Amino acid sequence: MENSKRIKILDVPVDMVNNQQAMEIFKGLMERPGCDLIVTPNSEIIMNATRDPELKMLIEEAGLIIPDGIGLVYASKIIGQPLNERVTGVDFLNSILEYLEQNGKSVYLLGSKPANEERASVAELAGENMRIKHPRLKIAGTHDGYFKKQEEADLVKEINASGAEFLCTALGAPKQEKFIYEHRNELINIRAGIGVGGSLDVWAGTVKRAPKFYQEHGLEWLYRLIQEPSRYKRMAQLPLFMVKVLAKGKQ
Template sequence: MGQNKRIRILDVPVDMVNNKQAMEIFEGLMELPGCSLIVTPNSEIIMNATKDTELKMLIEEAGLIIPDGIGLVYASKIIKEPLSERVTGVDFLNSILAYLEKTGKSIYLLGSKPANAESASVAELAAQNMQIKYPNLKIAGTHDGYFKKEEEAALVDEINESGAEFLCVALGAPKQEKFIYEHRDEFKHVCAGIGVGGSLDVWAGTVKRAPKFYQDHGLEWLYRFVKEPSRYKRMAQLPLFMVKVLTTAKNSSV
């Protein structure tokens, strides 16, 4: 298993890993007892963790914290502990699916919108497309993200009965991370769980990923903003994050 070297950005830990190193650590987690949490923080999640003690605690205890966000790469350079690259959640999930197909381990997809008269649920659509790309992938089950707190026990039972060894949760941050963390000791077979946000929608084809130019230049946030101007409050977190990192770095050097 790879060894995590962690840096701290606004006192929130982030693993100093590239894609290959992140997969090595992931593969090690899949061989350990219990359910390890994988977190994919961006600038917004780091900012939220500075105010949400529960979120910060679960990040501290995570088995893997990948730098999913160009803001983290910029911040790491400011604090003079540069990350070599982003490890985007959607690309990392793709690598995970290839690993699961190769090893015969199964996945459970939880989250996003339910089925309606015109379409299957996002999780079901994502499962169908994953199966097309990875024909031998074992998908243990799917469930939409529209459930009540009192239904969680039954949902955990369903995940356990499915025999799934990997759990993919798309409830939005930090709800998805808190769900995995809260129920981690109840899972019987799940070795690791990850919060994937909108990645299920990308797999389902209900949301289009940013073109390669935006991906390569760390501008996926700009593409999403152009497509969804209503996200402006969330987008505002990036400049606020950078200002806070710069201010903290300046004060620590005095």
């Protein structure tokens, strides 16, 4: 990987980059042929990758792996290879949108909830709000995340027909990353794709991002747990992650 060093946390690679360095690598991906995958791992994704060989493989082959979770920053210090800083997926996506707007490139938004009687789909709402903040941004198309496996071929054709050069998938990890990886050779115009998780909901206004205090102290996971107590099973992986990092660090 040019311009960055990759470290391994629980044998899963992560790029040692800050937001500016990540953007320089991203720009390089957008200028070369083929569809590269951008992964934004947190502690939960790292833990999943230790149990899912396919997920680990696609992370290893990704064009860019940004350290999204605060747990990765702590873990990197424990193993003696401290990351420069955390690069949150939400903030990185905003930097990407600025680049796309300034360079006349378009984005396709795929995922999250479909339209209902009260509102448009989350992807459509997110696109509208993105255009408010970035008036010259080209939204090539949108599609909700409720599609069947047998519909993916037609969906890929739709993305290709849109002419989009960048793809955001909000299908939940690792489905969103696996979608990009599986179809990377069929996405003829896409230069890079990123799994954005709940970021589309934040852009759409259907979910509130954690207040600044939580963001600045790496406590967004706690805010989400307070808002969605049902996430406690997923959050239980955080202490297990740190225990495994500590145990491996002592080997």
